[in-house]
Amino acid sequence: MDKKRDISMAVIKRLPKYYRHLAELLRNDVDRISSKELSDKIGFTASQIRQDFNCFGGFGQQGYGYNVKELYNEIGKILGTDKEYNTIIVGAGNIGQAIANYSRFEKVGFNLKGIFDTNPKLIGVRIKDIEIEDVDNIDAFLSKNSVDIGIICVPANTAQKIADLFVSNGIKGIWNFAPVDLDVPEDVSVENVHLLESMLTLVYLMNEQKAK
Amino acid sequence: MDKKRDISMAVIKRLPKYYRHLAELLRNDVDRISSKELSDKIGFTASQIRQDFNCFGGFGQQGYGYNVKELYNEIGKILGTDKEYNTIIVGAGNIGQAIANYSRFEKVGFNLKGIFDTNPKLIGVRIKDIEIEDVDNIDAFLSKNSVDIGIICVPANTAQKIADLFVSNGIKGIWNFAPVDLDVPEDVSVENVHLLESMLTLVYLMNEQKAK
Structure with missing residues (x-):
């Protein structure tokens, strides 16, 4: 739970947007995505995206891209969509x-x-x-x-x-x-x-x- | 139209909220209101409110309060609700x-x-x-x-x-x-x-x- 603390409202407001785009990627059977590709898709800069994800401990390896399913699940957990x-x-x-x-x-x-x-x-x-x-x-x-x-x-x-x-x-x-x-x-x-x-x-x- | 320029998005986002609260005051037959009273009602500080209104040329006299009807109409004009x-x-x-x-x-x-x-x-x-x-x-x-x-x-x-x-x-x-x-x-x-x-x-x- 600790990693949730002290995250700025600006980052929090972006999380649902990431979540929505990742859901769409999943529906389109995309397995991996780089911060650059995510940036083209979402409209935030790649560096912004990496910074945001770093607030929550990173997800994914530099140069290798993010695992879409994992990222989706992790952001879902942070948002709380793993509960009902x-x-x-x-x-x-x-x-x-x-x-x-x-x-x-x-x-x-x-x-x-x-x-x-x-x-x-x-x-x-x-x-x-x-x-x-x-x-x-x-x-x-x-x-x-x-x-x-x-x-x-x-x-x-x-x-x-x-x-x-x-x-x-x-x-x-x-x-x-x-x-x-x-x-x-x-x-x-x-x-x-x-x-x-x-x-x-x-x-x-x-x-x-x-x-x- | 000039006074509309260079207003920050933060101020703009507050205008509809002012407009809504002023509409409510009008419905309750309130004629005049001070920035302090508006502050208690809306939750922004009185100084924030004065600052916001100054972006659009002031409205109203210090110490005497704002004319609710005038303020409502002026903000409406800025928002563009005087048109259809x-x-x-x-x-x-x-x-x-x-x-x-x-x-x-x-x-x-x-x-x-x-x-x-x-x-x-x-x-x-x-x-x-x-x-x-x-x-x-x-x-x-x-x-x-x-x-x-x-x-x-x-x-x-x-x-x-x-x-x-x-x-x-x-x-x-x-x-x-x-x-x-x-x-x-x-x-x-x-x-x-x-x-x-x-x-x-x-x-x-x-x-x-x-x-x-």
Whole structure:
């Protein structure tokens, strides 16, 4: 575990990208790859790639290239995809349903255990064999089931309440799609997907290009 | 337009967040706010906030606070939300449909003009008065309609083809949900939403916390 410490956020943010590209190489039956070839593929410099991998103890021999399968497995272990994670989704609107139906997540070890909503029209509807339950049942559900990650797909004004519910039930990871910044204890990790902010960033970049 | 130049990406990435918080203040009928109050709300330091706003010429008088409405409008103008943008979505699967149904986008000036898919079961289905069309019609559609932003919600292996089609039809902004890095000319802006990478980052952060 020690080698995980003191890795900069910049490196960490690149790991999932390496992981994705390596998965693609594996699918294409590529056995070995040099940092130069990886660089051409991913767009980071070869020296950046070697530096990043050195943070985690290297992987692979200079000049001989990396073993793709090993590298994929090692980065997976660092990321934590060698374990499985139970998840629940709160908010079964468009985004919630899209996440629930996103098959890629299962492939990397995310097991959806429950979906919750307040809308009577949605409660009882099944998504992938999971019946959408009333949000009022979350507390009882979490006391009986072990859940690692809570996914928030509710509107902004109720997101904090759901986060509090997660925290009080011992959930340590929150994936938040609501357009708010959640207030959680230090030992709880939050990753935000703020779609509107992403779209506004795109618009800004486009306008800046136009002004050039 | 000049004041837009040479702003660091870090500042730019914060603007949509300011914009979101100011929208919330407006909805709550708050007229004026100090950088200290904004800081408590957003979580950036007051000095950071003043510095950011100075990049764009200040807004507001020291000690007197910012006029929320003015600040909101000014940041909106900088981001480009004072204009409207025509968009199309390619890929009407879960994510594509979620984006198509996301009402917040219309409110900030994004007008969805077309949705395209290859799946015969989806072609002809209506989402919000827009009939899903065959991907083969994109070229003809783009030659007749002015589209500013193309939204890619197709699988990884066809995303680049769609991006090429966008570029060849003069689209300058791409919002990409496919888990690939697109190759586009310099004058085309791309903003990626890589959901799996976001989820993997969360898992890494959780495991790191656990190791502490």
